[in-house]
Amino acid sequence: MSPPIFAGLSLQDKINLLYREGTFIVAIRYYGYKINLYLLKNFYVEVFYNHKRDEIEKIELMERSHKRMKFYTDQIRLPEFC
Numbered sequence: 001m002s003p004p005i006f007a008g009l010s011l012q013d014k015i016n017l018l019y020r021e022g023t024f025i026v027a028i029r030y031y032g033y034k035i036n037l038y039l040l041k042n043f044y045v046e047v048f049y050n051h052k053r054d055e056i057e058k059i060e061l062m063e064r065s066h067k068r069m070k071f072y073t074d075q076i077r078l079p080e081f082c
Contacts, residue, residue, distance in 0.1 A: 003043045003061050014059040018045060030068060037062065037072055 001021075006014065022038040022045065029035075036047040044062035049055070062069075 001041055006040065006043075006045070007061055011056070011059060014045075015056065018047065018059070026072060028068070028072065033057070035068070 001017070006017070009017065018038050018040060022040045025037040025039055025044070027034055027036045032050065032052070034049045034051060036049065038045045038047065044064075046060050046062045046068075047056055048058045048060070050057050
């Protein structure tokens with residue numbers, strides 16, 4: 001599984017794959033979301049959960065240049081894969 005192939009999956013397929021093969025790393029709170037970070041193969045994936053709606057709204061590849069990265073690295077040290 002490569003990041004581009006993962007990105008093209010449906011939301012339900014992403015959920016199923018993360019459940020079967022992903023490793024939970026850490027969770028953060030960010031603008032009304034609880035974002036769970038997972039390691040899948042050799043890339044990171046973010047799961048955006050909306051508490052008010054009680055649903056997963058989106059699952060995306062983690063952009064290592066995004067400012068959210070600081071929230072993760074404040075809690076744990078992430079290995080460099082990409």
